[in-house]
């Protein structure tokens with residue numbers, strides 16, 4: 001089999017960000033204010049600091065206000081919730097993102113529950129998860145939304161396709177499965193207790209890997225021609241003489257290339273789409289709060 005098509009998430013994300021930036025200009029002309037995204041980072045986790053930095057840069061580049069709140073890891077859950085409530089009440093804030101994971105003394109669920117569902121641009125609040133599950137308009141988590149955009153762009157109609165989602169987290173696997181189901185796929189959700197995972201994956205026309213295990217999915221697991229979306233972000237140990245290890249996905253990329261029909265790379269695949277979809281959700285939140293129609297097809 002010839003080499004798979006490489007789905008360029010970075011390029012798709014750049015185009016989406018341009019559409020968002022154009023829509024931001026129209027929003028400002030209409031309402032005389034900028035959409036605003038508040039990002040809350042608790043603690044000093046270096047990977048989280050990098051993500052928050054790139055979110056801020058992308059937000060400002062799209063013409064939106066970025067409000068960054070960095071709190072020490074020692075902050076209490078009540079103090080964090082008090083900050084979230086201040087942001088809920090702040091008219092300049094359209095979207096609120098509390099960077100996960102939170103320090104161990106905090107309960108993610110309680111903090112997410114404090115976010116106004118209308119400002120929950122991560123789509124993590126139970127109200128948004130419930131709306132997605134029953135097919136009502138919802139804020140959809142950015143990573144699965146970005147994966148779905150790439151799939152539809154590459155494949156067109158997804159009706160009747162066999163889709164296997166590996167991973168069942170509330171932020172990636174479960175909402176990804178809901179989105180694929182809404183597109184009329186036949187969806188299987190695999191996880192750490194799944195038996196014969198390679199055989200399950202071999203039946204899939206679409207594979208979404210969201211596990212967090214470096215290069216777990218190998219080429220021989222794939223049905224020839226399958227479309228593979230690799231959500232995993234795993235940092236390998238540095239090689240001799242290097243300070244940083246390589247970033248790899250949950251799929252053994254070079255091996256999968258020889259079996260898949262198409263595949264997203266890591267980096268440059270799903271990651272940039274997550275950030276672009278965060279801007280997209282913030283734009284939509286701003287329109288809803290202002291009571292004006294959001295542009296079509298964003």
Ligand SMILES: NC(=O)C1=CN([C@@H]2O[C@H](COP(=O)(O)OP(=O)(O)OC[C@H]3O[C@@H](n4cnc5c(N)ncnc54)[C@H](OP(=O)(O)O)[C@@H]3O)[C@@H](O)[C@H]2O)C=CC1
Nearest residue numbers: 143167168169172191192210211212231232233270271274
């Ligand atoms: N590109 C991006 O924008 C983003 C990337 N990520 C990355 O995606 C990956 C997944 O993230 P997230 O969903 O938050 O991770 P979680 O750790 O919350 O979930 C991992 C899932 O994988 C399952 N799993 C673990 N081991 C196996 C195994 N051996 N076989 C089958 N399933 C297994 C777990 O099963 P069980 O439920 O049974 O424990 C769980 O459902 C990570 O690498 C993360 O860094 C995450 C968010 C955004």
Ligand SMILES: Nc1nc(=O)c2c([nH]1)NC[C@@H]1CN(c3ccc(C(=O)N[C@@H](CCC(=O)O)C(=O)O)cc3)C=[N+]21
Nearest residue numbers: 051097098099100101122233267268269271272274275
């Ligand atoms: N409340 C919350 N919302 C999130 O959306 C959220 C979160 N918490 N916690 C952490 C995860 C992870 N995540 C990523 C975003 C962008 C890239 C990304 O842009 N990756 C680049 C590479 C980046 C690099 O080089 O390190 C790429 O794949 O090309 C990756 C991962 C969002 N997350």
